[in-house]
Amino acid sequence: MKKSFSLLVVLVLALTFAGAVFANGGSESSTDAAGSGNLEASLALAGQVDALTAADGQPLIKVSGTGREVPARPADPEALPEDNPLHWWDMEFAGWNSTKKNIPDSPKDGAIGKKVIMIVHGDHPWTTACINGATKVADVYNMDFKALSPNWDLAVQNQMIDQAINERPDLLLLIPLDAKTAPQQARKINQAGVPLIMFNTLPEAEAMDYCIAWTGPDDFGQFRKLSHLWADKLGKEGGVAYIQHAPGGSPYFARYWGPRSELAEYAPGIKVLDAQAPGFEADKTQQLVSDWLTRFGDEIVGICAADDSAQGLGISEALKKAGREDIVVIAAGNSKQGMDLVKSGDIYAITYQTAEGDGALAVKTAADWFNGEELPPVRYLPQHMITIDDVEDFYPPQW
Amino acid sequence: MSDLEQNKTDLRSVSQTGFLKILNVAGIYGVVVLFILLGIFLQLLGVINNFMTASNMLNIVDAVSMLGIVALGMAFITYSGHFADLSAPTTMALTGIVAVQMLQFGFVAAIVSAFIVGTIIGLINAFAIGKLKVNPIIWTLALNYMTLGVIRVIWANKQIYPDMIASSEKAVELFDNIYRLRFFNKIALPMIMLIILVFLFHFVMSKSKFGIQLKITGAAKKSAEYSGINVERMIGAAFIISALTATLGGLTVTSLSRVGAWYNGAGYDFKAVTAIVIGGMTLAGGRGSIIGVLGGVLVIGLMNNLMTLLGVGTFSQDMIRGIIFIIVVGLNAKSLRNLGRDDA
Numbered sequence: 001m002k003k004s005f006s007l008l009v010v011l012v013l014a015l016t017f018a019g020a021v022f023a024n025g026g027s028e029s030s031t032d033a034a035g036s037g038n039l040e041a042s043l044a045l046a047g048q049v050d051a052l053t054a055a056d057g058q059p060l061i062k063v064s065g066t067g068r069e070v071p072a073r074p075a076d077p078e079a080l081p082e083d084n085p086l087h088w089w090d091m092e093f094a095g096w097n098s099t100k101k102n103i104p105d106s107p108k109d110g111a112i113g114k115k116v117i118m119i120v121h122g123d124h125p126w127t128t129a130c131i132n133g134a135t136k137v138a139d140v141y142n143m144d145f146k147a148l149s150p151n152w153d154l155a156v157q158n159q160m161i162d163q164a165i166n167e168r169p170d171l172l173l174l175i176p177l178d179a180k181t182a183p184q185q186a187r188k189i190n191q192a193g194v195p196l197i198m199f200n201t202l203p204e205a206e207a208m209d210y211c212i213a214w215t216g217p218d219d220f221g222q223f224r225k226l227s228h229l230w231a232d233k234l235g236k237e238g239g240v241a242y243i244q245h246a247p248g249g250s251p252y253f254a255r256y257w258g259p260r261s262e263l264a265e266y267a268p269g270i271k272v273l274d275a276q277a278p279g280f281e282a283d284k285t286q287q288l289v290s291d292w293l294t295r296f297g298d299e300i301v302g303i304c305a306a307d308d309s310a311q312g313l314g315i316s317e318a319l320k321k322a323g324r325e326d327i328v329v330i331a332a333g334n335s336k337q338g339m340d341l342v343k344s345g346d347i348y349a350i351t352y353q354t355a356e357g358d359g360a361l362a363v364k365t366a367a368d369w370f371n372g373e374e375l376p377p378v379r380y381l382p383q384h385m386i387t388i389d390d391v392e393d394f395y396p397p398q399w
Numbered sequence: 400m401s402d403l404e405q406n407k408t409d410l411r412s413v414s415q416t417g418f419l420k421i422l423n424v425a426g427i428y429g430v431v432v433l434f435i436l437l438g439i440f441l442q443l444l445g446v447i448n449n450f451m452t453a454s455n456m457l458n459i460v461d462a463v464s465m466l467g468i469v470a471l472g473m474a475f476i477t478y479s480g481h482f483a484d485l486s487a488p489t490t491m492a493l494t495g496i497v498a499v500q501m502l503q504f505g506f507v508a509a510i511v512s513a514f515i516v517g518t519i520i521g522l523i524n525a526f527a528i529g530k531l532k533v534n535p536i537i538w539t540l541a542l543n544y545m546t547l548g549v550i551r552v553i554w555a556n557k558q559i560y561p562d563m564i565a566s567s568e569k570a571v572e573l574f575d576n577i578y579r580l581r582f583f584n585k586i587a588l589p590m591i592m593l594i595i596l597v598f599l600f601h602f603v604m605s606k607s608k609f610g611i612q613l614k615i616t617g618a619a620k621k622s623a624e625y626s627g628i629n630v631e632r633m634i635g636a637a638f639i640i641s642a643l644t645a646t647l648g649g650l651t652v653t654s655l656s657r658v659g660a661w662y663n664g665a666g667y668d669f670k671a672v673t674a675i676v677i678g679g680m681t682l683a684g685g686r687g688s689i690i691g692v693l694g695g696v697l698v699i700g701l702m703n704n705l706m707t708l709l710g711v712g713t714f715s716q717d718m719i720r721g722i723i724f725i726i727v728v729g730l731n732a733k734s735l736r737n738l739g740r741d742d743a
Contacts, residue, residue, distance in 0.1 A: 123551065125558045125660065247714075277713045281666065282656045287462035287700075291707035294449045294458065310656055317579075317655070321461075322454070336560055337657055399557070 038110030042141065042371050045112075049140050049364060054356040055398045060133060061364050062357055062382045068221060070096050083264035085224075088257055091250060092220040095208035095378045103212055104195050107170075108372030115144040116366055117164045118173040118359070121201065122152035126355045129399040130200070133356025134173075137363040145363070154178050161185055165192040171369070172196050173362045176203045179250060186210035195369070199362035202250035208377065212369055215361045218380040219254035222351040223332070225383055227259030228266060229349050230302060230330045237269035238301035241292055243285060243315070244277040245306035245332075252277070255306040255332055273300055278314075280307055285314025293322045305331040308338025308350045316346040334386055336397035343391050352384035355398050427678050427694030434701040438708075447708040455704065457585060463674075463700035464589035465651050467693065470671040470678075471596050472644025474692045475637040476535070478604065480617035480684025481528060483672045484638065485539040489546035490520050490645040491664025495653030496550060496558075498574070502565035506573040513646055520546070521642030525635030543668075550661040558660035577654035589651050593693075596644070601689040613637065618685025673724050674699055681731055 052060035073089050074080060080087040118134055120127050131147045138145035148164070150156035157177045164172055165188070172194050176182035182203030189196045190210035198207065200216040208214060234240070242260065245251040256275060263270050273296050278284040285305075292300055305311040308331035315329055325346070331338060333350030341347040358381060365379055386394060438450040449455055469487060476484050484490075498513040524542065527533045565571045580588040604610040615623040616633045624630050645664070652663050678695025680687025702723070706716045 123556055124662075125556065128556045244713075274710060276707070279666075280662075283462065283465055283652065286655075287458070287703060288707060290458040290462065291704055294452070294455045294704075295447065295708045295710075297448065309658070313656055321458075336563075340657075396563075 038112040039108060039371065040110070042110030042112045042367065045140055049137055049367075052136050052140070052360070054133060054354060054360075055129070055396060056354075056394045057396075058354065058357075058394065060136060060357055060360045062354070063361065063379055068218060068378075068380060073097060082257060083261045085261045085265065088220065088253065088261060090205050091202065091253055092258075093378075094202050094205040095214045098205065098208035098377055100377075101209045102190050103210075104193065106369050106372045109370065111141040111143065111367035111370040113142055113144065114170040114366075114370055115167075116146075116171050116173065116363065117167065117169045118145070118147040118362070119157060119160050119164060119175070120147060120149050121157070121175045121177045123149050125399040129355035130359035132359070133354075134359030134363045136356070137360045137367065141363075141367055143363070150177065152177065154181060158185065161189060165189065165194055169194060171366045173366060174198050175200045176207065177201075178248065179204050182207035183210070197362055197366055197369070199365075200358050202254075213365055213375045213377055213379060215365050215379040216358055216381065217351075217353055218383055219251055219332075220258040221380070222353075222383050222385075223255050223258035224262040226330050226349060226351055226385055227262045227304070229385055229387075230259070230304065230328060231263055231267035231270060233328050233348055234267075234270065234302050236267035239271045239273040239296060239299040240302035240304065241273045241296075241300055242275040243288070243303065243305040243307075243311050244275055246279070247277060251306060251332070255304075259304055270302075278311075280310045282310045282314040282317070285311045286318045287314075289315050289318035290322065293318065293324055300327065302328045302330075305329065307331060307335075308333045308341065308347060309335035310337075312338045312341050312347055312350075316341055319346070334394055334397070335399070339386065339391050339394060339397060342386060342388055345388065349385050349387045352382075352386055352394065354381060357381055427691050427698060430677075431694055431697050431701065434698065434705065438701070438705055441705075441709070447705075450705070450708060459697070459700040459704050460590055460593075461587055462703065463696045464587065464593045465648050465655075466667065466670050466674060466699065467593045467696040468589065468596060468644050468651065469648040469667050470674040470692055470696055471593075471600050471689060472641040472647075473671045474600075474675050474678075474680055474687070474689060475604070475613065475640045477672075477675050477680050477682060478617050478684060478687060479613050479634050479637040480620060481535040481634060481637065482682055483536070483539070483668065483675075484524065484641040484645070485536060485668045486520065486524065486542040486546060487539075487641065487645040487648075487668050487671060488664040488666065489543045489550065489661070490517060490642055491649030491652060491667060492661050493520070493546050493550055494646040494649040495663050496554060496659030496661070498650055499559050499561050499564060499653060499659030502561055502570050502574060505566050506570040509570070509574065510650065513650055514643065517642045517646030517649070518639065520645075521639035522635075524638035524642065528638060529631040529633075529635035547661055554659075554661075556661075558658045560658055562657075574654055575657065578651050579654070592647060592651075597689060597693050600640075604689050609633070609636065614685050616684070670699070673720070676724065676731060677727050679731075681734075682728070 049061060054060045070093050074086050077087050077089040116138060120130065127149060134147065135145060148160045150160055154177050172189055174196060176185060176198060179202065183206040186196060186207040187210050196211040198211045198214045242256050244256045260272060274292065276288055278288045303315055305315060312331050319325055319327055329347045331347055331350050332353060334352055338347060338350050342350055361379060361381060365375065369375060441447045442450045473484050473487060494513040494517045497516045498509040501509040501512040524539060527538050528535045561574050562571045578589060582591065612628045613633050615628060616630050620630060648667065649664055653659055656663060674695040675692050676682065677698055678687065678692040680691060706719065
């Protein structure tokens with residue numbers, strides 16, 4: 001009896017598995033279904049997409065209008081000192097000189113009804129806003145759109161990539177969780193014949209060879225620009241300290257070496273006193289800044305933070321406690337806490353980092369590819385610095 | 400005393416290392432004094448500046464006051480022989496986000512709701528670990544993940560802000576002041592909370608009947624049961640106390656960050672255990688004190704302060720903290736083995 005029951009269970013499981021496999025096999029790319037007749041209708045939706053707005057009232061899709069001036073690559077950037085901006089060329093301009101490999105041609109049959117899977121890096125309110133932005137654009141094109149989150153686990157992200165490949169989408173959007181692993185992920189997707197667009201976080205340069213394009217914030221460019229504002233406010237002299245992003249990802253380099261290497265040329269009178277990565281906890285940042293004030297006293301006149309929320313609040317509390325509101329603070333933005341601190345004068349300037357726009361630009365770029373548009377290898381979100389003069393324009397916050 | 404016990408005592412006295420001797424004689428406050436002397440010495444040599452100033456000392460205590468609040472409550476669990484409460488981070492996050500949500504009904508409603516939720520989490524832990532005797536590490540870890548999921552589902556993975564929800568500006572101001580209120584413009588409210596909890600918990604742990612019964616429960620659970628102590632109630636009470644201090648910590652950290660979010664409180668489990676163990680409380684239970692845990696918290700604050708003043712990088716700081724934790728746990732385990740309790 002027991003044996004028969006076991007056999008029955010095994011049989012049911014086997015049938016369920018086989019059913020799932022066949023069902024999966026049936027879920028094919030909608031390319032054929034979409035048909036070439038979609039193209040005109042898809043192109044006609046451009047105006048509707050342009051009219052979309054983010055939760056902060058700003059236009060949802062903003063592409064950097066003027067483009068980015070890309071200097072010639074030095075023969076060996078690594079050989080240059082770290083405070084030379086060109087030392088970071090391979091990271092800052094990753095993708096601009098990529099040699100595309102096995103990139104599929106655009107079907108040129110429109111974006112309507114396409115099956116697009118987006119794999120992000122992990123759960124966070126920023127990510128929720130990013131997916132909201134992406135969904136807004138996907139809805140306009142009536143895409144079969146799905147977002148997956150590996151919750152900051154690289155192994156899970158790799159599994160999700162396998163799962164997505166099995167589903168045969170028309171295109172895959174990916175935020176690489178780890179810059180160094182990104183080339184392997186991109187190669188795998190590429191070899192499976194699935195068109196790929198990477199976005200938000202910069203991967204190692206090799207990954208760019210296997211994707212149609214990369215879209216996202218120009219973190220290096222933003223921070224180079226922000227550092228000019230900062231230096232001007234400081235009179236191009238004095239001691240400054242940096243609170244860094246989590247090591248490993250491109251923001252760690254862009255938000256520390258970006259301004260540091262820029263100021264080595266623009267304001268050499270500014271001296272770097274220290275740089276630390278206390279994480280994204282306000283209390284730890286507060287202790288760090290309090291200790292800096294003890295250690296450097298009047299020598300420290302500026303702080304640059306990789307995050308305007310927890311880090312921004314930690315800085316602000318420490319400065320208030322010590323009565324050192326003379327210190328000029330800049331940060332990557334633009335969280336609600338960060339904008340509140342700009343409004344109250346605790347932070348001098350933050351960068352505009354549209355979360356919804358980030359996701360939306362990736363989906364829009366996918367739509368442009370389906371529409372047969374010629375795409376640049378890199379598409380940046382626009383650069384903008386938020387100060388007390390225009391902070392009100394960015395309320396309510398996106399996340 | 401039997402021969403076996405005599406041998407163990409002899410072995411203990413022979414095998415004590417110098418550091419352990421210092422710990423045993425002067426307690427954790429010997430280490431606090433050593434760190435302060437090191438700071439003064441480095442200041443005299445001109446290696447660091449302004450270490451021995453009132454503002455720096457206040458900064459040190461200020462920086463670890465939230466950790467202290469959480470660690471003091473969790474210490475009851477360790478004392479009861481149930482290691483730690485790994486659900487503390489999400490208890491902090493959940494109570495914090497509930498408080499922010501309930502600010503729409505006023506400040507008092509927010510605080511009361513947070514403590515009701517904290518008590519419920521404590522009761523769940525108390526039932527599972529005290530009554531059902533589930534492994535405390537596995538259970539609290541699982542509950543931590545479950546609570547995290549609950550927060551994400553209910554609030555759709557978004558964070559919420561006091562000033563966008565509260566019924567009045569006064570409610571926002573009061574909530575803001577949980578972290579920011581300062582007495583004499585220097586002493587922050589969390590520091591006052593810490594001091595009050597130290598006195599209260601010291602009395603409860605070392606002077607009250609509950610404390611004595613908890614000690615016996617932690618040191619020798621079977622003996623406690625045979626002597627008529629309601630062990631289930633003792634363990635349950637320890638988890639409820641821990642949940643309540645995690646609630647207080649959650650309210651404070653949410654007030655500081657001005658946001659209710661699932662990630663508030665992350666890392667407080669390991670930080671609290673580190674403080675408890677450095678403070679001389681054994682993970683096997685029944686040994687240690689609240690004053691010792693306070694010492695452990697102060698050592699962490701002093702260590703962080705000195706390392707930053709010396710310009711030690713963040714990653715090296717993490718490494719040093721990890722090494723010190725391993726050394727202290729190792730010494731603790733060795734000490735327990737010498738006492739014939741190798742279950743640490």
